[in-house]
Amino acid sequence: MCGIVGYIGGRQAASILLDGLQKLEYRGYDSAGIAVIQDNAIELQKKAGKLAILREQMSVSMPTATVGIGHTRWATHGRPSDANSHPHLDCSGRFTVVHNGIIENYLPLREWLITRGHVFRSETDTEVLPHLIEEFYTGNLVETMQQVLKQVTGSYAMVVLALDEPSRLVAIRNDSPLVVGLGDGENFLASDLPALLAYTRRTYILEDGEIAVLTREQVQVFDQAGQPVAKQVFTVNWEAKQAEKDGYAHFMLKEIHEQPRAIKDTLSGRIAADGGSITLHEINIPEAQLPDINKIFITACGTAYHAGLVGKHIIESLARIPVEVDIASEFRYRNPLLDRHSLVIVVSQSGETADTLAALREARRKGARVLAVTNVVDSSVAREADDVLYTWAGPEIAVASTKAYTTQLVAMYLIGLYLAQGRGTIKPEELKGIITGLRELPDKVNAILKDSHGIEAFVRQYRDCADVFFIGRGLDYAVAMEGSLKLKEISYIHAEAYAAGELKHGTLALIVQDVLVIALNTQVTLFDKMLSNIKEVKARDATVLAVAMRGLEEVAKEADHVMYVPDTHQVLAPVLAVIPLQLLAYHMAVARGCDVDQPRNLAKSVTVE
Numbered sequence: 001m002c003g004i005v006g007y008i009g010g011r012q013a014a015s016i017l018l019d020g021l022q023k024l025e026y027r028g029y030d031s032a033g034i035a036v037i038q039d040n041a042i043e044l045q046k047k048a049g050k051l052a053i054l055r056e057q058m059s060v061s062m063p064t065a066t067v068g069i070g071h072t073r074w075a076t077h078g079r080p081s082d083a084n085s086h087p088h089l090d091c092s093g094r095f096t097v098v099h100n101g102i103i104e105n106y107l108p109l110r111e112w113l114i115t116r117g118h119v120f121r122s123e124t125d126t127e128v129l130p131h132l133i134e135e136f137y138t139g140n141l142v143e144t145m146q147q148v149l150k151q152v153t154g155s156y157a158m159v160v161l162a163l164d165e166p167s168r169l170v171a172i173r174n175d176s177p178l179v180v181g182l183g184d185g186e187n188f189l190a191s192d193l194p195a196l197l198a199y200t201r202r203t204y205i206l207e208d209g210e211i212a213v214l215t216r217e218q219v220q221v222f223d224q225a226g227q228p229v230a231k232q233v234f235t236v237n238w239e240a241k242q243a244e245k246d247g248y249a250h251f252m253l254k255e256i257h258e259q260p261r262a263i264k265d266t267l268s269g270r271i272a273a274d275g276g277s278i279t280l281h282e283i284n285i286p287e288a289q290l291p292d293i294n295k296i297f298i299t300a301c302g303t304a305y306h307a308g309l310v311g312k313h314i315i316e317s318l319a320r321i322p323v324e325v326d327i328a329s330e331f332r333y334r335n336p337l338l339d340r341h342s343l344v345i346v347v348s349q350s351g352e353t354a355d356t357l358a359a360l361r362e363a364r365r366k367g368a369r370v371l372a373v374t375n376v377v378d379s380s381v382a383r384e385a386d387d388v389l390y391t392w393a394g395p396e397i398a399v400a401s402t403k404a405y406t407t408q409l410v411a412m413y414l415i416g417l418y419l420a421q422g423r424g425t426i427k428p429e430e431l432k433g434i435i436t437g438l439r440e441l442p443d444k445v446n447a448i449l450k451d452s453h454g455i456e457a458f459v460r461q462y463r464d465c466a467d468v469f470f471i472g473r474g475l476d477y478a479v480a481m482e483g484s485l486k487l488k489e490i491s492y493i494h495a496e497a498y499a500a501g502e503l504k505h506g507t508l509a510l511i512v513q514d515v516l517v518i519a520l521n522t523q524v525t526l527f528d529k530m531l532s533n534i535k536e537v538k539a540r541d542a543t544v545l546a547v548a549m550r551g552l553e554e555v556a557k558e559a560d561h562v563m564y565v566p567d568t569h570q571v572l573a574p575v576l577a578v579i580p581l582q583l584l585a586y587h588m589a590v591a592r593g594c595d596v597d598q599p600r601n602l603a604k605s606v607t608v609e
Helices: 013-027 051-059 106-115 128-136 141-151 251-257 259-267 287-292 302-319 328-334 354-365 380-384 403-423 428-450 453-462 475-491 500-505 524-538 553-557 570-591
Strands: 003-008 031-038 041-048 067-073 095-103 154-162 169-174 179-182 187-190 202-205 211-214 219-222 295-300 323-327 342-348 369-374 387-390 467-472 494-499 516-521 543-549 561-565
Touching (some): 141 169, 259 428, 295 354, 302 323, 369 403, 467 524, 475 494, 516 570, 543 570
Parallel strands (some): 342 369, 467 494
Antiparallel strands (some): 031 067, 179 202, 211 219
């Protein structure tokens, strides 16, 4: 997820672009750059690192131009560097592009463009765009972009500046956000509203497939066939600080609602076109070596550890390889039995988690192959692992992880299916069925988010509870652990998670009147056993909130309250079941007056042991 700005008008573009990027730096902060037209040439200034580095570089000589584009980057393809920073140029220096998203077919496009004589300067997927524009340019930038878009698959918001047409900007949106700001004798572009609010509150919100053409005096919007689109002006009535959260009260709530997009991005380019197989180009384990893997270790901390627990179930059930899951802070101290036949999967949102990094180094020292699952390109974990599978969650600002967790779950499914198909332990029809379910997850998460009013009503009734127990079996137990962590870390309510079958081995002593029990019951094969566990706690006068899958409505006969999630393949249920628990934790914290985004005593990235 990156930040895009654009300006065309009568004022100095560079300062407006830099100010806009400052407002968007939360969207990406490993490099920044701007491009303007000055003295009949495109002047490009870009720098790896925080925006302040670029500002300092430009303070010596600020370009005097009235049209330009800018970008602050969250690295995906290619490590943070000056060369990989946006904007990107074509060979001739006539076209420059900023882009947010992923060009899925950039490799074949790049190879084809090289055969046509184009020279590439970066490792990014984005750089194919200015070269494609150069290749197809007809003398009309809008017509050219219509041809370019026919060549490209993926998600994108992009803005193009052309030396041949200096009096306009062309912007296109597909899956990634882009907003037009309407001024008087000037117009603006941004990937989020905060960059615009100092200049205008009148906006067009671009929809997928729309092309916007900005001049100083007007903004025209077309569909990809070139037909005009009538846009309604959206007047922003939020304060700038609030708009940074897209109108959400907290970053955590915003990030919960970003999960459909994050899941879709993490799946993007990793499923074959026919939906029948997984294609993980990032993993370079020779196919002949897959049968030699006789043990997998997953090691992580906190929320990432809970994703690893789901990963264990998935890999063992699909790929039929034994899996151990370790808390990273304990892994190296038990002298694990590792060798060259071991695969160690380390999971870290930031890629800088100290304990996880130490576990990675221990694994490498003992000769094991290491696969990293992380959200940050060129992080320490990514650099030191043998293979890296990136999650495309985008920057996560709230301390309590939400979209990073669900994308880690998706990564676990991708790895499990990849290993299973490589080892021949899954039937093609089962593989295709799970892949179909993966593709449906974004829409099903959206459905839960749109129907969450019952959670707020529940919170109003139980906001003062002192103790909460989360119970589940199988995959639901792993989700119960994550739900418990979310609740305790932001609402400060004492919460514990237990395997439901363990209740009778001690925990029932704590189940008394008014204790709240959250019972997860999404696993069809374990449904009846979970009903028995619900009856056990009800017999001790507990209050039960059940989270169940549609079609398992019998749970309502035993539980006091039920939250349903859409039906899906049973192994995929954790992705859906955790959404109500995230919302429950969030609304509990709000109701209790807690600092949702920055809970006490916690930090986003733990870089010390």
